[in-house]
Amino acid sequence: MKYVFTFAASEFVNFRQVEFYSLLELCGIQPDADTVSNPDGDCWSRPYLVVNLADDEQAKLLIKRSVLIKSAYELWCDAPSITELMEKVSELPDTLASKYLGCSNTYKVVISSANRKMKQEDKLKIIEDVLNSHRTLDAKVSLQNPDYQLNILMDYAPQNWKERSIKGDILRHVYYGRLVGSSDRRVMLNSYRLADRAYLGNTSMHVGLSGIMANCGLCEGGSLVWDPFVGTGSILLAASVWGAFGAGSDIDYALLHGMGMSPKAGQGKRIPGECLRSSYRQYGLESRYLDVIIADAATLHRLLRTPGCTEQVSCSSTSVTVCNGGLFDAILTDPPYGFRESSRRIAGKELEREASLVSQDRLCEITGLPLPLLYSDEELKDELLPVPHDLPHFPHKEAYPLSESYHDLLELAVRLLRPGGRIVFWIPAVRSIFDGLQSLPRHPRLRLLGACEQVLNGRNSRFMLVMTKLFEGEPDEIKMSEDVYFPAIKLLPPTC
Structure with a gap:
């Protein structure tokens, strides 16, 4: 069966594909060549996505926890114009009309448009034309509590689309179908707002991005998740919303113990008991909170040891960690990279x-x-x-170079993740000198599943990397695939 998914307006456009396929894996749905219509085109940058699924329940399950998908509709017909859509509506099978538009049913029709604001009279005219195209329509209208909601989805070209006419708007496509369900994205974004959180930091991760990371990390009930740069734990909290057990470490003693000044305007010093546990308690998730420890990420592997780790020499004559066991299902983290927080580690030599x-x-x-x-x-x-x-005393700290920081992080992931477990993390990029895949950190025992860019300003951006640990017997990763590289510039419609 064909379904139409509606994406949230131009929000994190190039994260859509990675989240979608991660949700497929979470739901146990095996994707094939027909799962997504026109996957090689520009479908991921458009507001509507046509997918093939088994039934309504599968569609509801898939979108339930999505951050970027708003709703799912059973697709009855679609066309490049309203006139052609009306012709297809008149050809809909009678079984469809009798099931949803019979005399014992009630319905209402909602019309929505992307990239254009429509006048109410225009909407009513289109709704009337589409309804009149049905061969049989015995159901009664109920605007307050209908049995079924029918939707007309209008996809207009964006303002800076290269083929846009100066004279007026271009309708690229129109879809007609039945509402199946909506995701919980709005509930999550509103219920877990950073502004309302008890324990907050200057660099706490955006709620939506934290949710995307949790989805890409395949976090679900019973998952064990670690954050080696936990900070105020906003990423861990998002994973625990979906049932994962959260734990982590950080080198900042004062931050983990709720000491110092609060980032909230007018509060002054942090209140007693302000810590990650208090945030979990605030949202009724304390049963999913394990603990946090003060530790240096550079030497964390000495503290959290996994049996079966060995050092092997790769084809490039470098020593590579190989570990066929693992403690954690996912590692989700946002290492400090010097924009707002400095990267520090315990000094190798004592300072007299x-x-x-x-x-x-x-x-x-x-x-x-x-x-x-x-x-x-x-x-x-x-x-x-x-x-x-x-x-x-507190050990002396020194600067932690970014290249070493990410090398150590990937080594830690290989040691601590179970085979098939995922690591999701961020790296900074200077856009003028960033060299695509060649600039990304890599490890032969980790496969890159996605690299999604978020533009911070005209000069700087950052990439969310999603990697999975290879199973025993799988060959080392030699080359990264361009198919999983999603820079922001590619998905922006070209200007005139």
Whole structure:
């Protein structure tokens, strides 16, 4: 059966294909050459997508948790113009009319358009013409509570489409069908707004993008998800909305413990108990919260070890980690890349510093011990005293180069992901010097499934990369496919 999916207006256009095929896998639907109509054309940049599915239930299941798909319709007929559509409506089988438009049914008709705002009188005229084209129409109209909703979907060319006429709008295609269901995207975007969240940071991920990452990571009930740069946990939270158990790590002690200033205007310091657990509690998801730890992502593999990991020499004479086991179903993360947050790691060498001098009262506060236990009476005559070196302290940190950061992240994914598990993460790009696939990080035991660009400004952008860990026996990935590379510029309609 043919169905029409409507996408959210020009929002994250080049993320659509990756999310769609990820949802197919989540629903256990095996795609084939006929699943998507005209997959090699510009269907992914258009507001409507025609797909072939088994039945209504499969369509509802597929779109339920989608962030980019709004609704699904059973496609009755479609045409390049209203006149041709009316001809096809008159040829619809009687079985369709008797099932949905019989005398015992009620219905209403809704018309919507993409890339053009239509006048109400124009809409009513089209609805009347289409209804009059039916050979039989015995159902009664019910605008408040109809049994079935019929939709006319108008696809107009966008303003900067190269074939657009100066004289007027161009109707590219029109679809006619029955509403099957709507996704929960609006519920998720409204219910989990960052502005309402108890625990927030300056770089908390957009709710919609977090949802896309969770879908691309195949996060579902019972999945175990890790974020090695967890921050305020906005990505983990999106995964847990769909039943996944969330855990992660971060090097920032103050952030994980809710210390310091809040990014919320007028709040000042963070309130006591402000942490990732409080966000989970806020949304009734605390049962899906595992824990977070303070750890350096560069050395995290020493803490979270997986049996069966070995070092092998690849064809390029470099050492490659191979691990046929795994702890996690998915790794979802947004590493700091220097735009708003600096990338740091524990320094490889200890930094020798002179002892800090503090007042006697401050030293008592730091140590929690009476001063006579630390210093002699002669030393206590000084106003400032050195802090003892054997006290607990934060390790010295150093800059973490991006190339090393992503190399370590992919190594971590190979060690910690189960075979078939996915890693979804972001990398920055300077658009003027970015060299496509050649600029993307890679690992021979990870297959690239999607690289989707989000333009940040005229100079910078970032890519969401989706990779899956290969199973034992699968050959190493030597070359990345251009079919999974989705830069933003390709999907923007060309200007006149």
